[in-house]
Amino acid sequence: MVDKRRMASLIKLGSRLEVKFSKLELLHQALIHTSYMNESKKCRYGDNERLEFLGDAVLDVVISEYLFRQFPSMPEGELTKARATIVCEQTLAQQAAQVGLGEHLMLGRGEQTSGGRERSSILADAFEAVIGAVYIDGGFSAVTEFIHRQFACQLEEIGAGQYNHDFKTLLQETVQRHTDGKVHYEVTAAQGPDHNKSFEVVVLVNGNPMGRGAGKTKKEAEQHAAKQALGKLSHGLQN
Structure with missing residues (x-):
């Protein structure tokens, strides 16, 4: 059983997600990282990897169907590029952070002390697990509404044709146009096995960190x- 304190926390998160779960245990499991399972002998629930697997597939189908119906003249290659702007670690992690998913994660001590609650790969996986939980709890209609609501801004950008930019080139051109500065990228983290690595990068402009991805x-x-x-630079140039 989930204790009362945890249950109250899950209800609060459900409200933030705008989803009323009939089985809060599903949301609970979606937030259990493997590191917690490895250290806890009392947990009767499994980790979130199976829900993540399901959520990844559901997200792919829902976004693909949306793009297929909304843009009947868009070629297959463009549909793939548009979908990739949403079905990617960066976007999923941003959505997870926006709803405060990190504070509800159940992590092992090692992950907690090493910043696991803010780690993009963990947040993205957890968000996919939540999608899987919404699907199991409420069905395809409920999860479709949830995904459309959560990614409304990204879907709007796709509609405006703002998904297919080479941001590295645009950044280089912007910096050269307004300053004599240099753009440099540094890998700050590389995690996971060789067949499924996840990278974190910082971009420096004139030696100053301006963006992370x-x-x-x-x-x-x-x-x-x-x-x-680019977002930071554009804001600075407007002021």
Whole structure:
């Protein structure tokens, strides 16, 4: 059984997600990291990996169907690129952070002390697990509404054609246009086995960190870092 304190925390999170779970145990399990299971002998629930597996597949289908129906003239290659802006570690981690998922995660001591609650890969996996939990609890209609609501801004950007930019090139051009500065990327973390690595990158402009990004490849992480840096630079230039 989930204790009363944990149950209250889950109800609060459910409200933030705008989802009323009939089985809060599913949301509870979606937030159990493998590191917690490895250290806890009392936990009667499994970790969130199976729900993550399901959530990943459901997210892929829901976003694919949305794009297919909303953009009937968009070629397959463009549909794939558009979908990749949502079905990626960076976007999922951002959504997880936005709803405060990290504070509800159940982690092992090692993960807690090493910043696991803010780690992009853990947050992204947990968010996919939550999607899986919503699907099991409420069905396809409920999870479709949840995904459309959670990724409304990203879907709007796709509709405006803002998904297919080479942010690294745009950042380089912006820096050269307004300053004589240099752009440099540094890998700050590389985690996971060789077949499933996750990278975190920081982009430096004139030696100052301007953006951070994460992804399954260094190039993907660099693109996300460049996008964040562009947002900061654009805001600074407008002021």
